[in-house]
Amino acid sequence: MFILEQFYVAIASGEIVGVAACTDGRTFSVRLNTKELRKHLGFFKGSIAGIFLKKEFEAPYKNFPPNTGSIEFVGTAPKFRGQGVASQIIQHIIENTPYIDYVIDEVADTNIPAMRLYEKLGFEEYKRKPMPEKIAKKNGINNLLSLKYVKK
Structure with a gap:
């Protein structure tokens, strides 16, 4: 079910240590x-x-901007977290795809490690979607954030 052409995989010692996808917002x-x-x-x-x-x-996506890549499904295997795997995959995507801007849609405001990573890479919040109060109380997520990176 994954469209493999859209995915980037990090491998160390024959083991998958991280993944991320990047699309053009239309596929x-x-x-x-x-x-x-x-x-x-x-x-x-x-x-x-x-x-x-x-x-x-x-x-x-509605009105997805041209020349923009959507970074999705960023994940790192538990025993490799905190070792820069996701950073390297995202940097590879930014350096090796033709887009000018990149977006990451709907990151939970409580996902502090992800927010720190994206901030360190130069992503900035451009949209905030508040969660309904009932859902926020249940899962502890107050907002879903959309982030944007512009190549310099």
Whole structure:
């Protein structure tokens, strides 16, 4: 379901240590396959997952700016966190893709390590989406932040 052409993978000693995707805002990094979801989650759960995940992962960006890359799915394997893996992947993306600007959409304001990383790399907040009070109390996330980086 991952569109492999959109993903960048860091490997150390034959082990995947981190990943990130970068798209042009018109193509997706994930294409859901309800058949696969049903195979692994069962008919009912797989069908429901397909409906809900489609809204999350296959919703097109509205008015996505030209010459902008969308950085998505940034992740580091637990035993490699804090070692600069995500920094290196994102720097590689910025240095090796044709975009002028980059966005990272919907980072939880409580994800302090991610916010520090993005700030260190030069990303700045450009949009803040408050979470409904009931959801904020339940999951502890007050806002989802959108960040932008402009090549200098």
